Amino acid sequence: GENVEQHPSTLSVQEGDSAVIKCTYSDSASNYFPWYKQELGKRPQLIIDIRSNVGEKKDQRIAVTLNKTAKHFSLHITETQPEDSAVYFCAASKGSGNTGKLIFGQGTTLQVKP
């Protein structure tokens, strides 16, 4: 079955620096890759997603890149702020028919130091 590996497990940056979180997936049929942010005690919230027909997607300070050949995708956060501190999860699925079946990475705890 699908497996998603996420690195690093923890990441500490200074406010204003960039943060990068990387994920690899095993199933070449996966075509939908969302990223979720989870604050302590809260539910996961979608922050950005990308499909396999797109190489990069940006939304203000957040961007995601996808390399289908290498089967990896990354989350980039620029100009980090203390409120970016949270746990971030990547996930993969075979969208449009299997969207109830997300396979998640293990999560990255991001700490942004003021």
Added chain:
Amino acid sequence: NAGVTQTPKFQVLKTGQSMTLQCAQDMNHEYMSWYRQDPGMGLRLIHYSVGAGITDQGEVPNGYNVSRSTTEDFPLRLLSAAPSQTSVYFCASSAPAGTDTQYFGPGTRLTVL
């Protein structure tokens, strides 16, 4: 819209007890899923459903039962609770095709003694 709702928010069970975690959504989503979240292990898919009357197993289905009699509701049953089922449980829903965005409920924190 209330979105995805879950009850209860907290629950303590004794080993061997049974219970049902409730999940409902009012967005007319066809897809619904149950995940469990354990420290350091991310979210793992327990069961999912692509529509009323259709369910399938995820990564960790053992010890859990589901049914989907309506589009709105997707309850998760623990038949005989075990300490290994202590976890936070999230229900999620999404519409087919389109954005594929999954919306999560607020979660149920379950402790099995």
